[in-house]
Amino acid sequence: MTDADLLSPQYLGGPTVDTTNCEREPIHIPGSVQPHGVLLVLSHDLTILQASANARTLLGLDPDELLGQPLGHVAEQREVQALRRFLDSGGYAGGQFTSTLRFGPRRELDATVQRSGDRLLLELEPRDPDTSSEFYHVIKNALSALETAPDLASLTQRAAEQVRALTGFDRVMIYRFAPDDSGLVIAEAKQPELHPFLGHRFPESDIPRQARALYVQHLIRLTADVNAAPAPLVPVLDPESGQPVNLGGAVLRSTSPVHLQYLRNMGVGSSLSVSIVQDGRLWGLISCHHTTGRVISQPTRSALEFLARVLNLQVKAKLEQEIAQF
Numbered sequence: 001m002t003d004a005d006l007l008s009p010q011y012l013g014g015p016t017v018d019t020t021n022c023e024r025e026p027i028h029i030p031g032s033v034q035p036h037g038v039l040l041v042l043s044h045d046l047t048i049l050q051a052s053a054n055a056r057t058l059l060g061l062d063p064d065e066l067l068g069q070p071l072g073h074v075a076e077q078r079e080v081q082a083l084r085r086f087l088d089s090g091g092y093a094g095g096q097f098t099s100t101l102r103f104g105p106r107r108e109l110d111a112t113v114q115r116s117g118d119r120l121l122l123e124l125e126p127r128d129p130d131t132s133s134e135f136y137h138v139i140k141n142a143l144s145a146l147e148t149a150p151d152l153a154s155l156t157q158r159a160a161e162q163v164r165a166l167t168g169f170d171r172v173m174i175y176r177f178a179p180d181d182s183g184l185v186i187a188e189a190k191q192p193e194l195h196p197f198l199g200h201r202f203p204e205s206d207i208p209r210q211a212r213a214l215y216v217q218h219l220i221r222l223t224a225d226v227n228a229a230p231a232p233l234v235p236v237l238d239p240e241s242g243q244p245v246n247l248g249g250a251v252l253r254s255t256s257p258v259h260l261q262y263l264r265n266m267g268v269g270s271s272l273s274v275s276i277v278q279d280g281r282l283w284g285l286i287s288c289h290h291t292t293g294r295v296i297s298q299p300t301r302s303a304l305e306f307l308a309r310v311l312n313l314q315v316k317a318k319l320e321q322e323i324a325q326f
């Protein structure tokens with residue numbers, strides 16, 4: 001089975017996707033994750049049911065050494081107890097729990113935990129050693145810039161500039177959806193030598209219905225490297241239910257192969273987008289491109305989500321201001 005086979009929806013019995021049926025691609029059940037992290041699927045009592053094939057890269061153990069093991073047998077007990085307390089407290093319904101988990105003396109990892117049905121998704125990523133104190137100044141300045149913007153145009157332009165300062169992506173755009181779900185680039189901050197997308201309009205099919213629906217539920221997604229071979233789940237289906245696990249909210253979820261080709265055709269090496277949601281509808285996206293692959297650490301993603309939530313509130317205020325002026 002080639003890497004390309006792993007990513008095709010047929011891998012899990014899905015439809016053959018081409019440019020005529022984009023919205024039928026089951027992007028929430030790719031059966032694999034991006035290889036810059038490791039995914040463990042846990043039962044409610046924290047037993048490991050599935051593990052991504054690349055588990056050894058971060059945990060020093062292969063899937064067959066992990067499957068059936070209680071998490072506490074492979075990770076630091078004290079931190080697992082903190083996770084257990086979060087879960088026993090009811091956890092944040094639909095939210096994510098972020099923490100640090102140690103899998104042995106030199107394996108301190110960033111952990112993101114969220115529910116998926118009656119399973120838990122535990123996603124593990126290497127810690128970013130150079131998250132400096134300067135990071136916090138960037139966040140503070142970004143918040144001030146957003147909160148003092150006089151109108152919608154300056155708010156979205158400042159948002160593009162601040163997200164670029166925080167993430168270092170070569171290009172950051174603010175993409176606004178029209179009533180027909182086509183999109184328009186209304187703000188942009190980029191490397192000077194890159195051709196502008198500002199003012200460009202894109203068809204509805206560029207971000208199909210099921211993707212837009214997913215993006216209302218889950219605010220952020222990163223494609224760290226459009227050329228990376230995905231790490232399949234082992235076993236690929238939940239051993240108890242026989243069903244594929246829903247990775248819709250997983251930070252490591254493998255990106256649609258059709259979209260990966262779209263990004264390659266654009267000369268993009270990595271892509272990050274953050275949803276702008278108004279009244280339960282996807283109003284727009286902060287869409288970021290980097291010419292090469294790029295991983296954004298969990299703390300930076302958390303800061304980005306925080307900024308996006310502030311931007312959502314500021315966009316709402318500016319839209320209400322515009323209506324009040326008529």
Ligand SMILES: C=CC1=C(C)/C(=C/C2=[NH+]C(=C\c3[nH]c(/C=C4\NC(=O)[C@@H](C)\C4=C/C)c(C)c3CCC(=O)O)/C(CCC(=O)O)=C2C)NC1=O
Nearest residue numbers: 018019022027202205206207211255256259271272273287
């Ligand atoms: C400058 C303008 C600009 C635009 C317009 C743009 C589009 C864009 N598409 C996105 C996602 C997807 N598109 C498709 C499918 C198709 N797209 C097509 O054109 C046809 C051929 C097609 C199927 C036949 C699918 C399945 C997904 C979900 C991917 C996933 O989440 O797994 C995203 C969000 C993800 C990201 O951040 O990169 C963006 C931002 N990105 C830009 O920068």
